[in-house]
Amino acid sequence: MLQFWMINLLKKELIYYTVILVVLALIMHPDLLSAPLERFELMNTRGNYIHPFYWSFGVYLIVVIVRLLIKGIGKLKDKFKK
Numbered sequence: 613m614l615q616f617w618m619i620n621l622l623k624k625e626l627i628y629y630t631v632i633l634v635v636l637a638l639i640m641h642p643d644l645l646s647a648p649l650e651r652f653e654l655m656n657t658r659g660n661y662i663h664p665f666y667w668s669f670g671v672y673l674i675v676v677i678v679r680l681l682i683k684g685i686g687k688l689k690d691k692f693k694k
Contacts, residue, residue: 628675
């Protein structure tokens with residue numbers, strides 16, 4: 613049962629991370645929609661393959677912290693209601 617729960621949690625978090633990665637990539641590099649091969653060639657010549665994952669992870673961490681804060685505030689509200 614715990615294993616099933618953990619797999620679902622990992623899938624959900626992976627979806628969040630992937631959405632953040634794609635959205636940030638499209639915001640920072642709108643040419644990905646019109647000329648993706650040129651963007652990938654430029655990335656290849658510069659050798660900066662990993663930087664999108666770093667930026668996405670940073671934004672993902674901020675999103676996780678905000679989600680945890682909201683969840684904690686919700687639990688505190690519930691505790692004081694009783």
